[in-house]
Amino acid sequence: MNFKRIQLIFLAIFIAMDVFLFWSFNRSSVGNSDASSSNNVLEEMRKDQITFTKPTTKTHEGYYFSGNNGSELRQVASSLQDQSLRFNGTELVSEFKKPIKLTSGETKKTLDKVVNNPLVIAKGDHYSYSSRLSSDSQIVYVQRVAAGPVYSHYGQIRFAVNNQDRVIGYSQNYLENVKILKEASKTISEERALTWLYQYNEIPNGAKISWSNLAYTRLLTARGQYVFLPTWVFAVKISSSSTVVLKRVNAYTGEIIKTGDGNQSSNSNSEIFTMT
Amino acid sequence: MKLRQLWLPTCLGIAVLISLGLSGLLWTNPAHSNLSTRIKVTKSTDNSTNTTFQDIYLPSQIISTDKQGNQEVLTNNRVNVASELRDKISKFTGTDVQTVSQHNSKKYLQQLRRKDTILLNYNSAMTVTFFRKAFGNQLKIPNQKFNRMQLLLNDPNHMYLLNDQTLRVVRVKLKNNHAGKLRHVLADKMIKHPASFIMLNGKPIISYNRAVRVRTYSYQLTQQTQSYYANRIMTTNSNSNMQIKRHSNRTTYDDHGFRHMSVNNKTDTVTFTNYNSTVKSSSFLQTMNHIYQQLVMVGMPLDNVRFYSYDSGNETAVFRTYIGGLPVFDQSDYGAVQMKVLDQTSYQMIFSLDSLQVPIPPVQNTASVESTKTLMAQLKAAGIRRSRIQGLQLGYQWTRDKSLPKVVDLSPTWYVEIGGQWQTYRSLING
Numbered sequence: 001m002n003f004k005r006i007q008l009i010f011l012a013i014f015i016a017m018d019v020f021l022f023w024s025f026n027r028s029s030v031g032n033s034d035a036s037s038s039n040n041v042l043e044e045m046r047k048d049q050i051t052f053t054k055p056t057t058k059t060h061e062g063y064y065f066s067g068n069n070g071s072e073l074r075q076v077a078s079s080l081q082d083q084s085l086r087f088n089g090t091e092l093v094s095e096f097k098k099p100i101k102l103t104s105g106e107t108k109k110t111l112d113k114v115v116n117n118p119l120v121i122a123k124g125d126h127y128s129y130s131s132r133l134s135s136d137s138q139i140v141y142v143q144r145v146a147a148g149p150v151y152s153h154y155g156q157i158r159f160a161v162n163n164q165d166r167v168i169g170y171s172q173n174y175l176e177n178v179k180i181l182k183e184a185s186k187t188i189s190e191e192r193a194l195t196w197l198y199q200y201n202e203i204p205n206g207a208k209i210s211w212s213n214l215a216y217t218r219l220l221t222a223r224g225q226y227v228f229l230p231t232w233v234f235a236v237k238i239s240s241s242s243t244v245v246l247k248r249v250n251a252y253t254g255e256i257i258k259t260g261d262g263n264q265s266s267n268s269n270s271e272i273f274t275m276t
Numbered sequence: 277m278k279l280r281q282l283w284l285p286t287c288l289g290i291a292v293l294i295s296l297g298l299s300g301l302l303w304t305n306p307a308h309s310n311l312s313t314r315i316k317v318t319k320s321t322d323n324s325t326n327t328t329f330q331d332i333y334l335p336s337q338i339i340s341t342d343k344q345g346n347q348e349v350l351t352n353n354r355v356n357v358a359s360e361l362r363d364k365i366s367k368f369t370g371t372d373v374q375t376v377s378q379h380n381s382k383k384y385l386q387q388l389r390r391k392d393t394i395l396l397n398y399n400s401a402m403t404v405t406f407f408r409k410a411f412g413n414q415l416k417i418p419n420q421k422f423n424r425m426q427l428l429l430n431d432p433n434h435m436y437l438l439n440d441q442t443l444r445v446v447r448v449k450l451k452n453n454h455a456g457k458l459r460h461v462l463a464d465k466m467i468k469h470p471a472s473f474i475m476l477n478g479k480p481i482i483s484y485n486r487a488v489r490v491r492t493y494s495y496q497l498t499q500q501t502q503s504y505y506a507n508r509i510m511t512t513n514s515n516s517n518m519q520i521k522r523h524s525n526r527t528t529y530d531d532h533g534f535r536h537m538s539v540n541n542k543t544d545t546v547t548f549t550n551y552n553s554t555v556k557s558s559s560f561l562q563t564m565n566h567i568y569q570q571l572v573m574v575g576m577p578l579d580n581v582r583f584y585s586y587d588s589g590n591e592t593a594v595f596r597t598y599i600g601g602l603p604v605f606d607q608s609d610y611g612a613v614q615m616k617v618l619d620q621t622s623y624q625m626i627f628s629l630d631s632l633q634v635p636i637p638p639v640q641n642t643a644s645v646e647s648t649k650t651l652m653a654q655l656k657a658a659g660i661r662r663s664r665i666q667g668l669q670l671g672y673q674w675t676r677d678k679s680l681p682k683v684v685d686l687s688p689t690w691y692v693e694i695g696g697q698w699q700t701y702r703s704l705i706n707g
Contacts, residue, residue: 021295021302185326
């Protein structure tokens with residue numbers, strides 16, 4: 001009888017030990033199953049309370065291209081109807097004579113019709129709706145060049161929305177003389193771009209990556225032409241405030257592109273931007 | 277009755293065994309030790325480059341021959357034709373080989389001019405094992421050297437391997453090849469320059485039948501700092517004690533061990549010697565793989581850099597910047613990177629701090645280049661004998677822009693090889 005009791009106690013102890021060993025084994029093997037370095041970085045980011053959806057590891061293709069804002073908009077602007085327009089340099093600024101009413105959920109549908117009407121918007125077929133760049137007060141259509149969207153005001157239409165949900169007018173820039181400067185080349189993956197952004201201390205603790213996208217950004221201006229390249233754009237929302245900051249990573253080299261003062265600086269290669 | 281007595285010791289036994297097994301697993305796996313639970317991430321991710329072995333060893337030139345026998349050199353503004361073709365060529369397997377002809381220049385030229393084919397060319401001889409790796413292919417044939425591959429658009433069951441040195445033509449029997457995929461690549465909008473093969477001093481060269489207009493390029497000069505390379509390649513784990521000496525026109529770095537680096541401050545050229553880098557075997561594939569790994573280790577930008585030629589005599593490989601399908605000359609005396617294998621354990625690498633990464637709009641879109649016939653006539657008029665010419669190559673000349681700082685203009689021109697040196701034909705005519 002006594003021996004049976006001892007056996008029972010031993011059994012209980014060993015089962016407890018098995019559970020503990022299994023738990024610790026499981027925990028450490030989960031931590032080590034992701035052996036690659038970028039996964040470690042992602043894990044560190046999670047430890048810093050940065051929220052993000054798992055980035056893709058796929059590489060894409062993109063181009064270097066050049067273009068400028070020229071006189072093409074001015075040439076076709078005279079045929080536009082139902083608006084009073086003027087030019088601010090090469091930028092077309094227009095006010096609708098009859099504001100367009102937006103109903104929630106139908107924004108894209110309503111404005112797609114407007115943008116695709118050549119009597120209302122010039123060159124509208126080159127632009128597409130961007131829900132990511134749009135807000136309550138501004139709806140953004142981005143020009144699509146070389147199979148990608150242009151995330152720069154040099155190729156966008158921005159509709160102004162008043163607080164009664166009516167579109168009162170818009171400003172438009174159009175990239176013309178677009179020339180591909182180099183054959184398509186592979187970009188880095190979203191995952192690489194995100195980990196680099198983190199390693200350059202561009203993502204504060206507790207921030208949230210709302211979205212990310214591969215889009216064209218102006219790198220420099222040379223010989224009167226803007227030079228664009230594919231970039232990974234991350235929308236970083238800082239926890240304490242409601243502001244969203246767009247962070248751009250050169251999708252070829254992984255360098256961070258600072259867009260603060262009109263693309264004037266980059267932390268790793270400042271001379272890239274000093275040309276005129 | 278007996279079963280009820282037995283269950284307790286059995287369960288105990290199983291529990292003991294499980295705990296033994298689990299603790300054994302935990303102890304023997306070094307990854308579970310405390311030391312590695314939190315691996316500090318350093319910026320080692322930087323050395324991962326976008327350029328793969330396959331990219332850097334792409335064929336340097338593509339020539340198509342149509343059904344009528346017209347030959348054209350192919351390039352494309354939007355895509356890299358060579359890599360597109362490479363992606364389509366993988367997957368086929370080759371079995372039988374048969375030598376068609378050897379040391380017969382007439383038959384060799386005939387083969388080069390074969391109708392309805394596509395030729396992929398290298399400047400130097402490759403091996404079959406190398407080709408298998410560079411193309412991710414299953415060519416199961418005896419190892420041999422060749423520098424051109426000819427794919428037949430009307431016969432997916434065969435291809436030819438050609439060797440300029442021995443003028444050897446080898447026919448390979450193929451399985452699982454799809455000529456349709458190749459046609460698909462060729463159907464894309466291409467820039468085509470009419471050309472033909474001629475024999476020059478026993479070597480086939482490509483000749484442009486008439487003057488052609490070739491795209492010009494401008495690039496922003498990206499300059500890497502000396503300290504970047506010094507930190508990357510001169511600070512190894514074993515010895516962090518690096519000696520730096522500054523001379524009037526050069527700076528030398530020495531790690532008191534196996535590595536030495538010298539930077540010429542006038543030409544911005546880096547000479548890096550590594551005395552502790554063992555090549556496993558001296559096969560062509562191993563050498564090329566070793567060179568590629570060393571390029572990645574040094575960490576220079578390899579975006580546009582491609583293999584140009586390999587001289588097995590002095591074991592020197594030359595890499596050049598390729599823009600729009602043509603090599604860039606005059607960047608320096610040696611190309612973009614020159615790698616010389618000194619012996620089994622050491623090598624010397626020469627490269628520039630400058631590289632071309634960001635294209636900018638050129639002043640002119642295209643420039644005209646003389647036909648090969650005109651070129652040869654001009655060379656003859658300048659007193660350069662045909663027998664002295666070792667090679668002709670259309671390439672880009674690297675010149676610094678006069679008005680913009682840090683901008684390089686690339687204009688197409690003919691390069692002539694005389695005495696192992698590539699020179700522009702203009703410098704030969706004027707000099």
